[in-house]
Amino acid sequence: MAxxxxxxxxxxxxxxxxxxxxxxxxxxxxxxxxxxxxxAITMLMIGGAMILVxxxxxxxxxxxFVQPELFNQLITLHGLIMVFGFAMPAATGLxxxxxxxxxxAPDMAxxxxxxWGFWILPPAALMLVLPFFLGLMGIGPGAVDTGxxxxxxxxxxxxxxxxxAIFAVHMLGVSSILGSINVIVTILNxxxxxxxxxxxxxxxxxxxxxxxxxxxxxxxxAGGVTMVLLxxxxxxxxxxxxxxxxxxLWQHIFWFMGHPEVYVLLxxxxxxxxxxxxxxxxxxxxxxRAQVYxxxxxxxxxxxxxAHHMFTSGMSTGSQLYFxxxxxxxxxxxxxxxxxxxxxxxxxxxxxxTPMLFAIGFIVLFGWGGLTGLVLADAAADPQYHNAYFLVxxxxxxxxxxxxxxxxxxxxxWLPKWTGHMIDERLGKLHFWIVIIGFNLTFIPQFLVGLAxxxxxxxxxxLMFTEWxxxxxxxxxxxxxxxxxxxxxxxxxxxxxKKAEAKAWEGAEGLEWTLPSPAPYHSFETQPIIK
Amino acid sequence: MSGLFRVCVGAxxxxxxxxxxxxxxxxxxxxxxxxxHETLHVHNxxxxxxxxxxxxxxxxxxxxxxxxxxxRGHQAADFVAPKSRKQWFWVLxxxxxxxxxxxxxxxxxxxxAVLMYExxxxxxxxxxxxxxxxxLWQYEFPAEGVKFTSRLATPREQIDxxxxxxxxxxxxxxxxxxxxxxxxxxxxxxxNDVIHSWWVPAFGVKRDAVPGFLREFWATVDKTGTYRGQCxxxxxxxxxxxxxxxNVVSQEEFKTWLAGKKAPAAVLSSANQxxxxxxxx
Numbered sequence: 109m110a111x112x113x114x115x116x117x118x119x120x121x122x123x124x125x126x127x128x129x130x131x132x133x134x135x136x137x138x139x140x141x142x143x144x145x146x147x148a149i150t151m152l153m154i155g156g157a158m159i160l161v162x163x164x165x166x167x168x169x170x171x172x173f174v175q176p177e178l179f180n181q182l183i184t185l186h187g188l189i190m191v192f193g194f195a196m197p198a199a200t201g202l203x204x205x206x207x208x209x210x211x212x213a214p215d216m217a218x219x220x221x222x223x224w225g226f227w228i229l230p231p232a233a234l235m236l237v238l239p240f241f242l243g244l245m246g247i248g249p250g251a252v253d254t255g256x257x258x259x260x261x262x263x264x265x266x267x268x269x270x271x272x273a274i275f276a277v278h279m280l281g282v283s284s285i286l287g288s289i290n291v292i293v294t295i296l297n298x299x300x301x302x303x304x305x306x307x308x309x310x311x312x313x314x315x316x317x318x319x320x321x322x323x324x325x326x327x328x329x330a331g332g333v334t335m336v337l338l339x340x341x342x343x344x345x346x347x348x349x350x351x352x353x354x355x356x357l358w359q360h361i362f363w364f365m366g367h368p369e370v371y372v373l374l375x376x377x378x379x380x381x382x383x384x385x386x387x388x389x390x391x392x393x394x395x396x397r398a399q400v401y402x403x404x405x406x407x408x409x410x411x412x413x414x415a416h417h418m419f420t421s422g423m424s425t426g427s428q429l430y431f432x433x434x435x436x437x438x439x440x441x442x443x444x445x446x447x448x449x450x451x452x453x454x455x456x457x458x459x460x461x462t463p464m465l466f467a468i469g470f471i472v473l474f475g476w477g478g479l480t481g482l483v484l485a486d487a488a489a490d491p492q493y494h495n496a497y498f499l500v501x502x503x504x505x506x507x508x509x510x511x512x513x514x515x516x517x518x519x520x521x522w523l524p525k526w527t528g529h530m531i532d533e534r535l536g537k538l539h540f541w542i543v544i545i546g547f548n549l550t551f552i553p554q555f556l557v558g559l560a561x562x563x564x565x566x567x568x569x570x571l572m573f574t575e576w577x578x579x580x581x582x583x584x585x586x587x588x589x590x591x592x593x594x595x596x597x598x599x600x601x602x603x604x605x606k607k608a609e610a611k612a613w614e615g616a617e618g619l620e621w622t623l624p625s626p627a628p629y630h631s632f633e634t635q636p637i638i639k
Numbered sequence: 640m641s642g643l644f645r646v647c648v649g650a651x652x653x654x655x656x657x658x659x660x661x662x663x664x665x666x667x668x669x670x671x672x673x674x675x676h677e678t679l680h681v682h683n684x685x686x687x688x689x690x691x692x693x694x695x696x697x698x699x700x701x702x703x704x705x706x707x708x709x710x711r712g713h714q715a716a717d718f719v720a721p722k723s724r725k726q727w728f729w730v731l732x733x734x735x736x737x738x739x740x741x742x743x744x745x746x747x748x749x750x751x752a753v754l755m756y757e758x759x760x761x762x763x764x765x766x767x768x769x770x771x772x773x774x775l776w777q778y779e780f781p782a783e784g785v786k787f788t789s790r791l792a793t794p795r796e797q798i799d800x801x802x803x804x805x806x807x808x809x810x811x812x813x814x815x816x817x818x819x820x821x822x823x824x825x826x827x828x829x830x831n832d833v834i835h836s837w838w839v840p841a842f843g844v845k846r847d848a849v850p851g852f853l854r855e856f857w858a859t860v861d862k863t864g865t866y867r868g869q870c871x872x873x874x875x876x877x878x879x880x881x882x883x884x885x886n887v888v889s890q891e892e893f894k895t896w897l898a899g900k901k902a903p904a905a906v907l908s909s910a911n912q913x914x915x916x917x918x919x920x
Binding site for chain 2: 255475494557
């Protein structure tokens with residue numbers, strides 16, 4: 109068995125030159141998936157380091173460490189890096205690595221496209237952050253400093269860091285569209301014989317919907333930033349009232365992308381988490397059909413609710429009512445998912461290994477993120493929360509448990525399949541509990557300071573907000589540093605550890621667990637038959 | 640599992656500590672307008688319902704973690720969907736509850752609240768035009784012919800930590816807006832450059848100031864006093880340094896103040912200020 113695997117691996121790798129060239133030329137879904145994940149975790153560290161500088165500045169009122177110009181660059185880059193540099197590539201990496209194994213395919217459908225999709229990312233990321241580092245060295249005005257929402261006309265007024273950000277967004281958009289095409293083609297064409305769409309594992313459903321959403325929204329954002337570029341340099345007036353334009357048009361374009369984007373980040377995780385829950389409950393997934401339809405419901409609703417981000421911008425009464433009530437409707441499909449997740453746990457035979465802990469942490473914390481969304485949907489109450497720290501805390505409760513904890517649940521769960529080794533459970537659990545403490549210590553105070561009236565995106569604040577900000581900063585450092593344990597654990601798992609069996613977890617089900625651990629280079633050379 | 644329990648205990652302890660820290664501000668400021676009263680009411684209702692839902696579901700999960708764990712010898716069931724009519728009833732019940740919560744408990748009051756929030760065109764006693772610029776506010780009483788600017792009064796030395804910070808650090812201005820108590824005031828906002836947002840938490844209103852467009856809202860303040868707020872839409876480097884201070888006074892005091900502002904010298908000097916550069920470095 110072991111010899112066979114070694115043969116398999118060398119057979120695959122033999123297509124490529126050695127060293128770096130292999131990684132540049134590779135069209136293998138595992139190589140590319142791994143590169144996506146390494147890229148994503150690198151960006152997580154960079155974006156995280158940036159926000160720790162911000163939290164340091166916010167530890168006390170007054171300006172101590174960074175001036176407002178630099179502060180605005182840091183918060184903007186944090187947002188853009190975390191959404192486009194970390195969360196989306198992490199999901200794409202996970203999808204790349206796992207989809208062929210889960211569908212019973214040898215590889216992704218379009219391997220060269222896959223390679224291209226990945227290699228657009230590093231230059232795009234460089235483009236985004238280069239002006240920041242140049243600015244630190246005293247060259248140029250620094251990076252984009254408009255907030256990740258890039259509201260016009262501030263983004264029209266901003267320095268040339270904004271132009272770099274526009275081109276970076278273009279490239280990131282191209283990359284995710286290419287990745288999405290690959291995911292859709294793979295899912296529609298490469299499933300094992302007998303695996304109908306409604307027998308397909310939820311993981312693949314999550315990625316299918318994410319890919320369709322991305323193809324719907326990314327071109328809109330690309331068009332929007334191009335309009336900003338034209339306004340900046342070519343004399344158009346899309347966002348300038350003096351020329352017949354409207355600044356609020358940008359907000360509609362941005363949030364038409366921005367709101368579905370939240371579900372782009374969520375849906376891969378709602379696809380992956382049921383696998384984890386089912387494995388450690390030793391019980392089949394509850395309500396498979398309901399979950400598939402629930403995810404479709406979320407995906408469809410997500411493109412018709414965008415203007416709830418704009419209740420203070422001065423919309424007509426009718427628009428406010430429409431966007432309020434349509435937003436409330438999203439709670440229904442989300443509640444279906446929550447119900448199914450908890451029903452999967454109910455009367456199972458539960459154990460609490462690291463992936464399970466992260467999956468449960470995701471459910472509990474994301475649950476609070478979702479609940480706070482309910483009151484933000486109220487168009488008349490929303491202004492009191494909007495652009496205050498309550499909002500910041502709300503969307504971090506929505507995004508952090510999904511993109512970070514959900515992704516970690518998935519990585520910890522499938523890691524034995526990738527490396528052939530079990531992870532160090534003790535370190536994994538330690539990581540989980542530090543994340544829980546750090547996360548809540550960071551964001552619970554932000555809810556409270558937001559209610560007290562602290563606006564977001566300010567480097568300096570009135571004295572009455574001090575205590576909560578200090579707690580939040582302490583929490584942020586605990587949270588940030590906890591991921592060093594994750595990286596250490598990951599590296600150690602690749603280097604060695606207890607041998608993983610083909611079915612690494614007792615309750616794990618699915619095609620991927622029929623492959624040896626680590627999985628062969630070309631996942632399924634013969635397609636399995638699904639009855 | 641026991642760890643999750645510890646987190647709950649920790650959260651409860653945290654809430655207790657929160658109550659003790661009430662002096663530091665962790666709840667909406669005392670509401671002084673009809674909209675702010677309504678918002679606080681909705682908020683309190685929401686917090687009670689959301690916390691109840693959250694801890695009920697968490698409780699169910701914790702019970703399951705305890706009762707259905709493998710180490711206790713629990714055997715996994717294999718149900719994947721409701722079967723009988725009775726099961727369907729119990730499965731659909733929470734969703735019916737959710738819809739009632741969304742569209743009844745919150746939806747109906749929200750409908751009326753939105754109509755109230757937008758009712759800025761009727762019965763206004765006074766119109767105030769708020770024009771935002773990077774980084775100051777200009778207030779104008781168009782009918783009375785009064786116009787002046789209002790900008791941060793906190794000295795730069797306090798921001799740079801060279802002097803101890805005052806009580807109203809970053810929440811003090813040179814010329815506060817003065818308004819009469821108990822009168823319905825129609826605010827019209829606009830901007831000279833980028834989007835800003837006018838927010839006084841005690842009023843419960845926030846509205847963007849959009850360059851080239853007029854936006855409006857209203858407030859009837861039912862209590863005299865000084866109310867403070869900040870710009871709440873990122874507007875460039877001095878975004879943190881454009882506070883709002885509103886002095887709400889009796890009708891007589893307001894008249895006296897307005898008459899003082901009407902003196903031509905005052906109008907002239909504030910007109911000069913508009914063209915001046917922002918404070919700071």
